[in-house]
Amino acid sequence: MDVQRGAGDVVTLDDLMTQARSLSEDIDFTAVTQWKARAEGRKAIGHMPTYVPRELIHASGMLSVGITGGGDRLEIIRGDAYFQSYICRIPRSTIELALSHRLDVLDGMLFPSICDVIRNLSGMWSMIFPDRYVHYVDVPQNFDVAVGGKFWRRELETLRTDFARLSGVAIDDDALRASIAVYNENRHVIRDLYRARSERPWIFPMSEVYYILRAGNVLPPEEHTAMLREYLVLAPGESDRRDQDRSRVVLAGMFCEQPPHGLVLTLERAGCYVVDDDFLLGLRWLQDDVTTTGDPLDALVDAYLNHSAMSASRYAPDGDRGRWLIDSVARNRAEGVIFAAPSFCDPALLDQPMLVTALDRKGIPHTEFKYAEDTGQFAVIREQAGTFSDSIRLWSEA
Amino acid sequence: MSAVRKEDSMLLQKQMMSDHYDRLASAHDEGRKVVYTFVPGNLNELVRSFGLLPVLPEINALQSGLRKKSGEYIAEAEKNGHSEDVCTYVKCDIGMLKKGNIGPTGTQLPKPDLLLLSYTGCFTFLKWFELLREEYGDVPVAMLHVPYQANGRIEPHQRDYVVQQMRTEVIPKLEQVSGRAYDEDRLREMLRLSARAEDDLVWTLESAKRTPSPIDAYFGGVHYIGPIFSAFRGTQGAVDYYTALRAEVQERLDAGQGPVTPEGPMGTEKYRLVVEGPPNWTSFREFWKMFYDEGAVFVASTYTKVGGLYDRGFRHDPDHPLETLADYCLGCYTNLGLPTRVDLLEQYINDYNADGFLVNSVKSCNSFSVGQLMMLRQLEERTGVPGVFIENDLVDPRYFSAANIKNRIESYLQMLDQKRGKAA
Numbered sequence: 001m002d003v004q005r006g007a008g009d010v011v012t013l014d015d016l017m018t019q020a021r022s023l024s025e026d027i028d029f030t031a032v033t034q035w036k037a038r039a040e041g042r043k044a045i046g047h048m049p050t051y052v053p054r055e056l057i058h059a060s061g062m063l064s065v066g067i068t069g070g071g072d073r074l075e076i077i078r079g080d081a082y083f084q085s086y087i088c089r090i091p092r093s094t095i096e097l098a099l100s101h102r103l104d105v106l107d108g109m110l111f112p113s114i115c116d117v118i119r120n121l122s123g124m125w126s127m128i129f130p131d132r133y134v135h136y137v138d139v140p141q142n143f144d145v146a147v148g149g150k151f152w153r154r155e156l157e158t159l160r161t162d163f164a165r166l167s168g169v170a171i172d173d174d175a176l177r178a179s180i181a182v183y184n185e186n187r188h189v190i191r192d193l194y195r196a197r198s199e200r201p202w203i204f205p206m207s208e209v210y211y212i213l214r215a216g217n218v219l220p221p222e223e224h225t226a227m228l229r230e231y232l233v234l235a236p237g238e239s240d241r242r243d244q245d246r247s248r249v250v251l252a253g254m255f256c257e258q259p260p261h262g263l264v265l266t267l268e269r270a271g272c273y274v275v276d277d278d279f280l281l282g283l284r285w286l287q288d289d290v291t292t293t294g295d296p297l298d299a300l301v302d303a304y305l306n307h308s309a310m311s312a313s314r315y316a317p318d319g320d321r322g323r324w325l326i327d328s329v330a331r332n333r334a335e336g337v338i339f340a341a342p343s344f345c346d347p348a349l350l351d352q353p354m355l356v357t358a359l360d361r362k363g364i365p366h367t368e369f370k371y372a373e374d375t376g377q378f379a380v381i382r383e384q385a386g387t388f389s390d391s392i393r394l395w396s397e398a
Numbered sequence: 399m400s401a402v403r404k405e406d407s408m409l410l411q412k413q414m415m416s417d418h419y420d421r422l423a424s425a426h427d428e429g430r431k432v433v434y435t436f437v438p439g440n441l442n443e444l445v446r447s448f449g450l451l452p453v454l455p456e457i458n459a460l461q462s463g464l465r466k467k468s469g470e471y472i473a474e475a476e477k478n479g480h481s482e483d484v485c486t487y488v489k490c491d492i493g494m495l496k497k498g499n500i501g502p503t504g505t506q507l508p509k510p511d512l513l514l515l516s517y518t519g520c521f522t523f524l525k526w527f528e529l530l531r532e533e534y535g536d537v538p539v540a541m542l543h544v545p546y547q548a549n550g551r552i553e554p555h556q557r558d559y560v561v562q563q564m565r566t567e568v569i570p571k572l573e574q575v576s577g578r579a580y581d582e583d584r585l586r587e588m589l590r591l592s593a594r595a596e597d598d599l600v601w602t603l604e605s606a607k608r609t610p611s612p613i614d615a616y617f618g619g620v621h622y623i624g625p626i627f628s629a630f631r632g633t634q635g636a637v638d639y640y641t642a643l644r645a646e647v648q649e650r651l652d653a654g655q656g657p658v659t660p661e662g663p664m665g666t667e668k669y670r671l672v673v674e675g676p677p678n679w680t681s682f683r684e685f686w687k688m689f690y691d692e693g694a695v696f697v698a699s700t701y702t703k704v705g706g707l708y709d710r711g712f713r714h715d716p717d718h719p720l721e722t723l724a725d726y727c728l729g730c731y732t733n734l735g736l737p738t739r740v741d742l743l744e745q746y747i748n749d750y751n752a753d754g755f756l757v758n759s760v761k762s763c764n765s766f767s768v769g770q771l772m773m774l775r776q777l778e779e780r781t782g783v784p785g786v787f788i789e790n791d792l793v794d795p796r797y798f799s800a801a802n803i804k805n806r807i808e809s810y811l812q813m814l815d816q817k818r819g820k821a822a
């Protein structure tokens with residue numbers, strides 16, 4: 001199976017995966033450099049996980065670049081001098097990327113309000129790079145449109161002004177609506193992929209989805225959408241992909257520091273089909289289409305207040321912390337949940353006991369372990385996940 | 399005379415605390431309602447203006463540390479599925495709850511009638527009260543999201559946001575729980591009392607600019623902030639406490655005396671230090687002794703600003719009751735961007751004529767700790783004053799390594815001596 005990309009370019013799944021893999025593993029951000037070089041005056045804005053309004057960056061003609069640390073391919077030389085040993089790894093590898101000039105290609109950096117680590121990292125950034133644009137994106141924890149909505153609109157207006165200044169392009173409403181439509185499409189196709197994977201996880205293994213999604217960190221959204229579409233066409237064409245009767249699991253806890261690819265492979269080899277996850281949650285933070293009519297800032301505000309993904313850093317006013325996970329298990333016919341959280345991640349690890357309680361109430365099996373983005377030894381995880389996978393399969397057969 | 403006076407303020411505080419916990423123990427029997435909330439950004443005057451009693455879980459946790467109970471409580475929480483990696487204040491509190499919720503004075507703490515989630519300067523607060531909400535069943539929560547001062551200044555829309563939340567979220571819930579209507583005059587009256595106590599607190603903290611300093615602004619400082627950071631801001635009790643404290647310090651100042659330590663008056667002041675970060679509570683006295691034995695006194699600290707940055711001029715303003723509470727919440731130390739924190743420390747080092755500074759980095763607290771290594775380097779560069787970096791924890795005794803810490807402090811102070819020797 002292959003697909004044709006304009007000008008007679010024929011692409012196979014292997015080609016696509018090679019491309020996605022190299023985009024997601026490239027700690028030199030070559031794709032961003034190349035994108036900038038394609039036209040005079042182009043700029044790029046980096047952002048940490050999870051949610052930032054990428055539509056505003058896009059509408060100003062700049063490229064939004066997701067920064068999720070250095071993964072397992074970056075040697076930390078200077079980063080450790082900035083962080084105590086009991087702090088997660090993503091800030092130290094991100095600092096390392098910056099100090100090794102790999103992030104010089106960025107013209108600004110956004111730090112969303114996800115935890116104290118990212119928050120304080122924003123201050124460190126502004127001290128290390130006093131001449132660069134740094135912005136802490138304070139998302140509201142009050143979901144009343146007249147209160148939290150008003151505050152968030154004001155924050156969005158600040159970003160709109162800042163991006164216009166940085167790019168030299170005023171962001172008018174039409175441009176912003178058009179960018180919203182572009183991201184709606186991207187999120188739509190990602191939702192399609194998640195649905196398709198849940199239906200037939202043997203066709204869309206997590207070990208591939210990982211690269212396909214992660215490529216979205218550095219690609220313009222239109223290109224990423226095209227890549228997702230190609231993948232949705234190409235993967236089912238592989239004739240050797242058959243249902244192997246593995247256990248269906250939901251992965252939770254990976255919304256910020258990303259697991260190494262080896263960890264995902266390990267889970268698959270241990271007999272798991274990943275049918276849902278909170279991997280790179282920022283890409284699909286808004287879970288419904290954002291309105292493309294009317295005032296576009298109001299539309300973004302409404303989407304944030306009413307259609308955001310649930311995550312550990314977001315207040316749950318109704319007190320039902322575990323509902324999203326229970327819903328996901330039901331919707332995806334999962335047989336169990338694997339909590340995989342970064343070591344020292346307060347949000348994920350403090351959330352976990354509440355999620356565990358919710359699962360226990362429903363009798364949903366779960367297991368948990370921690371990782372760092374550069375974890376290289378998977379023997380224990382493989383053993384644990386294998387045992388878990390076997391036990392839940394027995395459980396569902398019984 | 400000074401020893402007697404010292405006891406005055408200490409005893410006063412002790413009495414205030416024990417009365418408060420007694421009132422809490424009988425609160426529900428006597429029909430009084432209880433609000434749990436956090437120290438940074440606490441709305442004590444507002445809560446009390448409704449006749450409600452505040453409980454501050456952080457204070458309970460640190461008290462558990464001082465009473466050597468925290469290790470057991472943390473173990474209990476970990477046994478119940480809480481990760482070893484996360485903030486130990488939370489685990490200490492959850493463990494205490496699981497073990498019967500006996501407060502620092504030996505009486506049982508009442509269940510909350512409302513969790514007032516003042517979300518200021520720390521993301522863990524959110525998880526902490528979500529966990530408590532689960533533990534206590536369907537206790538209502540009032541969420542007050544306080545935006546971060548990344549740029550070190552309060553933007554008008556941030557203030558509006560906080561005030562609006564007070565009007566639409568906090569006050570209605572306080573009304574509901576208390577069965578009373580919001581009484582702004584009462585609130586103003588309490589804010590007036592707050593400002594008076596704040597004046598005396600600032601005077602006390604700033605007395606450390608004198609040489610020798612009459613106070614230790616860290617190990618003594620944590621006592622001085624007790625009433626105002628916890629349940630008493632806005633009460634006559636707090637005003638009286640700070641009047642008494644000021645009189646005592648004035649007396650030591652007049653007599654040219656240094657701080658009073660647990661072992662009596664400190665010897666000659668040899669080193670003046672500034673400190674960033676919270677102290678360790680499980681070995682509090684042992685930690686303090688490492689300094690006073692060497693003649694090292696802390697002249698300024700950032701930890702004593704987590705519940706309000708009064709020494710930079712902020713006072714609760716009765717003429718703008720909700721706005722002033724909003725400014726208070728926004729301005730607490732851990733809600734300030736790192737560059738502002740470095741500026742503040744730099745000013746302390748200069749204004750208090752410090753010889754050195756300590757960064758006491760606690761494992762629990764990402765809010766404080768992330769960036770401290772960089773703060774250390776920045777401060778050394780900017781002031782030319784050398785700093786020392788120590789790692790331990792607030793209430794987890796497993797992370798207080800006495801011998802290592804002592805060694806580190808001793809060699810640091812020796813280094814300061816050598817530096818002085820060279821300068822002389």
Ligand code: SF4
Binds near residue numbers: 117
């Ligand atoms: S991994 Fe967790 S603690 Fe670390 S930066 Fe991300 S959310 Fe914060």
Ligand code: SF4
Binds near residue numbers: 732
């Ligand atoms: S992280 Fe720090 S500020 Fe937050 S609850 Fe723990 S000790 Fe307190």
